[in-house]
Amino acid sequence: MDQDVKDSIMGALELVEDPEIGMDIVNLGLVYDLKMEEDGILTVDMTLTSMGCPLAGVIVDQVKAALKDIPEVKDTIVNIVWNPPWTKDRMSRYAKIALGIK
Template sequence: MGEKKWTEEEIKTIQEDILASLETVIDPELGIDIVNLGLIYEVELDEDGFCVIKMTLTTMGCPLADVITEQIHQAVSEVEEVKKVDVQLVWYPAWTTDRMSRYARISLGIR
């Protein structure tokens, strides 16, 4: 028999844990976490614990992309079920301030 497969509910819970860990990754320029900034587009997890995080940055060519990616790897490694992480930068749809949470908007004084 193979390894136990997760239920849809368990996967959803693990994805929530991954998102919670990503809230510890702070954009160095804006001082707000990448989840509340709306930079995380998708979190996928397969049965082997391989996690794909699709995200964008506030600007193309952001000089801090490597720093943020490294922090993501460190944060997600705290989630027990995740065995490997692949961070994929995507540019579509383009990020806008509309993707920010209410918390991020208030913190940055954006209406």
């Protein structure tokens, strides 16, 4: 996947918020990996801030909806993974400042 497509995907994913925290999934560090097949099927490996997140299905639906307008992405598969475990260290500097985390 070329850098322009990856930038478009990450930009779209910045519009998806974790509803419990009120911050986007990119700056929270929840997006671990993107893989694009030649046929346009995108696999997003991501995690959630907590294993028992009751809104996991909502977040997955929002990820798919955010990516549907990117022409190169024909379909999206979202894998929720737990390794490596998410920690606050994965958050961007922006997210840490916005949430008051040092």
